[in-house]
Amino acid sequence: MKALYSFFAVIILIALAYLGITADMTTFFGLVLPYIAAAAFIFGVAYRILIWAKSPVPFKITTTCGQQKSLPWIKNSNLESPHTTLGVIGRMALEVLFFRSLFRNTKMSLKDGPKIVYGENKWLWLAGLVFHWSFLIVIIRHLRFFFEPVPEFILLIQSLDGLLEIYVPVLYMTGVALLMSVTYLYLRRALIPQINYISLISDYFPLFLIMAIAITGALMRYTPLRVDIIKVKELAMGLGSFNPVVPEGIGAIFFIHLFLISVLLIYFPMSKLMHMAGIFMSPTRNMKNDNRMKRHINPWNYPVDTHSYEDWEDEFRDVMKEAGLPLEKE
Amino acid sequence: MSAKKPTPADLIQIDFNPGKKDWMDAKIDFEKKRGNWNYQVLPKSAEYVGMPYPRKWSPADEDWKLPDNWQKIIFEGLRDRLDKYRSFKIFMDICVRCGACADKCHFFIGSGDPKNMPVLRAELLRSVYRNDFTAAGKIFGSLAGGRKLTVDVLKEWFYYFFQCTECRRCSVFCPYGIDTAEITMMGRELLDLVGLNIDWIGTPIANCHRTGNHLGVQPHGFKDSIDFAVDDLEDITGVRAEAPINKKGAEILFVIPSADYFGDPHYFGLLGYIALFHEIGLDYTFSAYASEGGNFGLFHSNEMMKRLNGKIYNEAKRLGVKWILGGECGHMWRVLHQYMDTMSGPADFMEEPVSPITGTKFENSKSTKMIHICEFTADLIKHNKIKLDKSRNDQWRVTYHDSCNPARAMGLLDEPRYVINGVCNHFFEMPENTIREQTFCCGSGAGIGTDENFEMRMRGGMPRANAVQYVHEKHNVNLLACICAIDKATLPPLMEYWVPEVEVGAIHELVGNALVMKGEKKDRTDLRGEPFVGTETAGKEEEANV
Known part of the structure; x- marks a missing residue:
């Protein structure tokens, strides 16, 4: 049901874009909205980060996933339980670039006996990694539309991506990988009962949206819906250099693609997609496990009512005296 | 009114399908x-x-x-x-x-x-x-x-x-x-x-605020318990130890969870501490005011945690100790490692901890100035400062349960293992998905280890018990060692429920068993009063070998 809502939301978005283009609103979809979307994305993400940053980090609550630094002859794990800044950077890099924590994932099953078995389960890790990396490379490849001449490294990535040299025009591996991984991410939500149970509309929506973006992109490149790439570049360069023009005769499919990207950019800051920034600020991962070496300051550490020794002794003086315990006041 | 206790066969019928609702x-x-x-x-x-x-x-x-x-x-x-x-x-x-x-x-x-x-x-x-x-x-x-x-x-x-x-x-x-x-x-x-x-959190907190410990033991009761342990240790080993309380000018303040002087099998760990400190001649003191290292405030609120925690630094300051040593307890160490210095510090009235026996500087606690007993003992063993006879633990085939907080909020993983390997001959790890940072909880921590919550505790403890069962069947493991007071209180019923042949014990019980004390009596037993394996049947075995 929730998946259906999200699916139709994306269909409606596509229909909206199509209607808009046929009603000759190309300036809005090609220029105005992309600018709005870019601004919403940049300011939205910055705003969310600022809001997070406004709340202090009162305690150093590192989740330690390895041996602490203690005695010199005990080997500590500076990547899983970092006590230096370098260790934290390393831990974060492993997390962001290779999804370290997800790599630990196992699948529990209960067998007769009873016996609980923890099996390897790297599919989510693999699909997640493929999804994020291929998305990143697709985005980098798209930068070619914004530069003339196109920088070397973009060309390099592009040619590596098309290394298989199948189909004409050359098939980009990351495009295929992106679609496959996003489909897997959807299927596991649809088919695994527990994941299905926890999934919200806002979990399906970005999946369908990204799927639609990838599909419209592929249609433009590999099918008769092909658009005039020179004109697309003209538009992109115009947007990038703040000299916007909408060339005549770009197919509607391009504007649908662009519209969905604009929607994704606008949606991004108000959604769970903010995990992209949040991971860097997650206190269990970005803090050192050096708690006893270096005092952490809590900015709102207010005084509280404790039971002082003096009051305590006052209350128990008689029994203490009888038991022969030392007293401050006789 | 009380709930009927389900059998293991009932409990294991688990439906993982969440349904459509x-x-x-x-x-x-x-x-x-x-x-x-x-x-x-x-x-x-x-x-x-x-x-x-x-x-x-x-x-x-x-x-x-x-x-x-x-x-x-x-x-x-x-x-x-x-x-x-x-x-x-x-x-x-x-x-x-x-x-x-x-x-x-x-x-x-x-x-x-x-x-x-x-x-x-x-x-x-x-x-x-x-x-x-x-x-x-x-x-x-x-x-x-x-x-x-x-x-x-x-x-x-x-x-x-x-x-x-x-x-x-x-x-x-x-x-x-x-x-x-x-x-x-x-x-x-x-x-x-x-x-x-819930009451299991509220009442220990009220007790702790009043008397200094969750159990509500008043200072004279505290002294009785410690004195009793000293007598008991003398009966067992023939050695009379000293266990000072509220002693000003001691070098080290020793803080333990109250269950250590009240519960069983915690108590055998307490005997182990006292024996160890006597043997190395440590200048330390207990405190009847800071008579609780644990802190149920952690399970209530940040403010309550701070209210209960204050006494530890207060007492260290009043007694004028150089640094603090902490006993075996799980959530206590989360508070001490991740919260105490921030909440109740700075501890600038103390010195950077140095082991008076080995001279080791505990640089990992130069700010908080509190050392875990396993760090302390591991250092002693490493430097050969105590005489240990591992065979005195031969009655035990040991596995080790990493307590959640020392594992995942501290990273204390290898120190306890080093100690266990230093005092036991037979140590077996549970499967890797169930130990170290992936350790499974006893199912009764964070203040919910109550009788009325029995069913959920047995359910929650099942993954831990299942891993114990694995090493029990494979290696004949019969002792589950741990360093957490809640574990020691709640793992015994859990074992009785799922793996009845396995007992639970403190690491420092094993240390106390293996410790060869100067002047100990010939027929000394282990800390539970049982004769050491071999001593009672030595003659027979020799005959059999001939």
Whole structure:
């Protein structure tokens, strides 16, 4: 049901874009909205980060996933339980670039006996990694539309991506990988009962949206819906250099693609997609496990009512005296 | 009124299929769920420490007698905590519900209840947050995953936030490090604001605030217990140790969880400490005021934790010690390692800890100035400062249970193992997915180790027990060693339920057994009063070998 809502939301978005283009609103979809979307994305993400940053980090609550630094002859794990800044950077890099924590994932099953078995389960890790990396490379490849001449490294990535040299025009591996991984991410939500149970509309929506973006992109490149790439570049360069023009005769499919990207950019800051920034600020991962070496300051550490020794002794003086315990006041 | 205790055969029938019903429909039948929740805090205890809205109520009642403006109190409390804790705010916002945490929770594994998946436990609170604190939720409501805060939702919070042991296992697997312990802590703080708490947390807190320890042992009772242990140790070993209390000018203040001088098998660990300190001639003191290292305030609120924690540094200062040594306890070490210095420090009136026996500088605690007993003992063993006879533990085939907090909030993993290997001949690890940072909770931590919660405890402890059963069957393991007072109280019934042949013991019980003491009597026994393996049958064995 929730998946259906999200699916139709994306269909409606596509229909909206199509209607808009046929009603000759190309300036809005090609220029105005992309600018709005870019601004919403940049300011939205910055705003969310600022809001997070406004709340202090009162305690150093590192989740330690390895041996602490203690005695010199005990080997500590500076990547899983970092006590230096370098260790934290390393831990974060492993997390962001290779999804370290997800790599630990196992699948529990209960067998007769009873016996609980923890099996390897790297599919989510693999699909997640493929999804994020291929998305990143697709985005980098798209930068070619914004530069003339196109920088070397973009060309390099592009040619590596098309290394298989199948189909004409050359098939980009990351495009295929992106679609496959996003489909897997959807299927596991649809088919695994527990994941299905926890999934919200806002979990399906970005999946369908990204799927639609990838599909419209592929249609433009590999099918008769092909658009005039020179004109697309003209538009992109115009947007990038703040000299916007909408060339005549770009197919509607391009504007649908662009519209969905604009929607994704606008949606991004108000959604769970903010995990992209949040991971860097997650206190269990970005803090050192050096708690006893270096005092952490809590900015709102207010005084509280404790039971002082003096009051305590006052209350128990008689029994203490009888038991022969030392007293401050006789 | 008390719940019928289910058998292991009943409990193991677990249905992991969550069904089709939308989880947002909240309705807990507390009467039907007896055995899975804890009794309400007694008004007397709540009043003593000033918890809000003390009153007579019961979770089984329809009417929880909430204050009229309870929703407003919760919302204000939520806002306040979002502003004070970045962790909380970020954890509310960035979960993608990937589900990696789902089958990592011992309560989910043992119960199959979908709301025990950490992601959904957090969503119970997150749904309310989205509804009333985010733009999308305010506009789109349930379409944006929002949920109105109703009495049923509040009751659901009570049920599930006291079905989390704040063990942080899920946080290890979360790609963003979202820590359910943090969310449960906030959830419990919010519940407390409207007077919803449980007695197993409230009463120990009241005791601890008054007497210094959770059990409510008064200073003379404390002295009796320690004196009794000293006598007992003399009976066992023939060696008379000293165990000073509130001694000014001692070099080291030794702080232990109160169960160590009250519970069994904790007590054998206490005998171990006293024997060890006597043997190395340590200049230390117990304190009848700081007679509790544990801190049930951690399971109540940040403020309560700080109130109970203050006494440790206060007492160190009053007695003029150089540094503090802490005994075997799990959540106590989370507080000491991750909170104490920040809350109650700086500890600038003490010195950087140095072992008076080995000269080792404990640079890892140069600020907090408190050392874990396993760090201390491992250092002694490494430097050959104590004489150990491993064969004195030959009656035990040992496995080690990493307690949640020392493992995942401290990283104390290899020190205890080093000590165990130094004092035992037969040590076997449980499967790797169940130890170290992936260790499974006993199922009874964070203040929910009560009798009325028995069913949920046995369910939650099942993954741990199952791993013990594995090494029991494979290696004949008969002792589950651990360094947590709650473990020592709750693992014995858990073992009795799932793996009846395995006993539970402290690491320092094993140390005390292996310790060869100067002047010990010939027929000394282990700390439980049993003769050492070999000593009683030595003659027979030799004959058999001929």
